[in-house]
Each structure stands twice: as structure tokens, then as C-alpha cells.
Amino acid sequence: MSSEPKGPVGEISGELGAVLFDMDGTVVDTEGLWWAACFEVALHLGSALSASDQRTLLGLSIEDAAAHLVRLAEDPLDQDKVEAMVTRAFSVRVEAGVTVLPGALALLDALRAEGVPAALVSASPRQVVDLVLETVGADRFQLSIAADEGGRNKPAPDPYLTAAKKLGVAPENCVAIEDSPTGVASAQAAGCTVVLSGGAEAVPEGVARVTTLESVDVPLLRLLASRFQ
Incomplete structure (x- = not known):
């Protein structure tokens, strides 16, 4: 696999630069x-x-x-x-069909209305990601990263570093939303602030947990982005 990509050029501002969404179990119930x-x-x-x-x-x-x-x-x-x-x-x-998880579309639409970029960062192959985007709406994301498109797969930091770099945002100014220990490890290693949605695992230090995305809004994400700088 390719070597670990470097993060984007830019200063860490403490502001919310982008929100990076895992796909399976975070945006859709797959x-x-x-x-x-x-x-x-x-x-x-x-x-x-x-x-x-x-x-x-x-x-x-x-x-x-x-x-x-x-x-x-x-x-x-x-x-x-x-x-x-x-x-x-x-x-x-x-x-055959997937179910979008509660709160996901409302949060994506709120981010778009606020002008905050969103990216989909998945460990699934491109053909699966594209099938999901047909349901969720590809226009809700500025870009999507599928397996093998961002260097090493999760839990390596590469997929999140690649997404941040393509968006032109420092990973430290990104909030990643995940649902699995593998994904959390990837996002944390990239330097992102992490929100764990659902899950029954112990919450790593510095990770915020929510039951569903219904309890997440843009002001909360801005607060988290500034809090963990």
C-alpha cells in the first residue's frame, strides 16, 4: 500500500473546518x-x-x-x-436497499446550509460506497473516500488524512464521526476530533459519545472542534 499521506498545508485554527463521516453503521444501517x-x-x-x-x-x-x-x-x-x-x-x-440512520440527513443538510464541508470516509469498496450515495445523496458530500483510495485502510490514519488534504483543511480542524473502535483509532491517529455514534465499546479518552446523530448539530460540532484543540 502507499505510504501515509501528509496532512494539508494550513494553520490549525480551532474552528470547524470539515466533518468527516464514516459510512457503515454511522450514516447508513449496513x-x-x-x-x-x-x-x-x-x-x-x-x-x-x-x-x-x-x-x-x-x-x-x-x-x-x-x-x-x-x-x-x-x-x-x-x-x-x-x-x-x-x-x-x-x-x-x-x-437491495439500505436504511439511513436517524439524524444523518438532517445533520448533513445543516452542515451544507452552514457552508461546512462534509466528506464520506469509508472502509467499503467504491462500488458499495456509490450504491449508498444513491440513497443518501452524493450532493450532500464534497467528496468520498472508499477503500484503497486513501492509502492504508482503517485503523491507519491514511483515509482521514487523505480526506482532509483533499478538502484543504487541517485534520486537527476536522470532526470525524465514527461507530467502531477501528474507525475511532483511524480518526484519532489522523489528529481529528472524534464523535462516537452509538456502539457499546468503552469510549477512548478525548472521544465524545452520542446515542444517535439526532443529538448532534452544527453548534455542538463547532464546540467540540474548539474544545479539543
Whole structure:
């Protein structure tokens, strides 16, 4: 994979420069679809996934999920083929329809009205991201970053650094909204202020937790951006 991208040139102002959204489980309710896809592929490969596997797979890219399934298999497997199987199983489910999570569209529209850029930063492949954007509305985002488009996948900081750089905003002036430990680690490593939406995991230091995006508005995001500088 490519080396870690450098952040954008610019001074850290303490102001809200952009909001970077994770996709699966944050903007749209696809995590059940993701788990079903992984479970289906694992069964096809002769493995039965457990609750601990479900926690492990949460927030992983297809590449990393396929690697996990390969490790569970008794017989040697071609990872590229497993990746293709997971991609196909997940894409079919997403194409059948996804549900936008409460508060997501209202927050995106409020950001647009305030002139605050929004980006979608996902560990899913481009074909899945584009399917979701058809439902959510691609015009609500200034850009989207899919798997392998921003250097190393989450939990590395690359996807968030890439999004910030393309927006021309210092990552320290970005608020990232995530729902998984993998995504939180990625955003924190990039230097973003992080909001954890939902989730049952322990909240890392410096991360704000909300139950749903219904309780998030632009003034709160501005406050968080300034508070954690």
C-alpha cells in the first residue's frame, strides 16, 4: 500500500473546518448486512463465525475481513478470491436497499446550509460506497473516500488524512464521526476530533459519545472542534 499521506498545508485554527463521516453503521444501517455477508462467506468456506468474530469484523475493510476469514479456514485459501466473495455478498445486500440512520440527513443538510464541508470516509469498496450515495445523496458530500483510495485502510490514519488534504483543511480542524473502535483509532491517529455514534465499546479518552446523530448539530460540532484543540 502507499505510504501515509501528509496532512494539508494550513494553520490549525480551532474552528470547524470539515466533518468527516464514516459510512457503515454511522450514516447508513449496513452493519447487519455486513455481518450477514461475512457469515455467508464463512459458511461457504466451511467456518462458522462467533460473536467474537462479529466484534472483530466490525469496521474492518473487505481486505482485512477476508484475511480474517482466511485465517479461520482449515484449508489454504486465495485471499483475492475471498475478498471478491465478500464484496459480492455485501454489494448484493446493499443494492437491495439500505436504511439511513436517524439524524444523518438532517445533520448533513445543516452542515451544507452552514457552508461546512462534509466528506464520506469509508472502509467499503467504491462500488458499495456509490450504491449508498444513491440513497443518501452524493450532493450532500464534497467528496468520498472508499477503500484503497486513501492509502492504508482503517485503523491507519491514511483515509482521514487523505480526506482532509483533499478538502484543504487541517485534520486537527476536522470532526470525524465514527461507530467502531477501528474507525475511532483511524480518526484519532489522523489528529481529528472524534464523535462516537452509538456502539457499546468503552469510549477512548478525548472521544465524545452520542446515542444517535439526532443529538448532534452544527453548534455542538463547532464546540467540540474548539474544545479539543
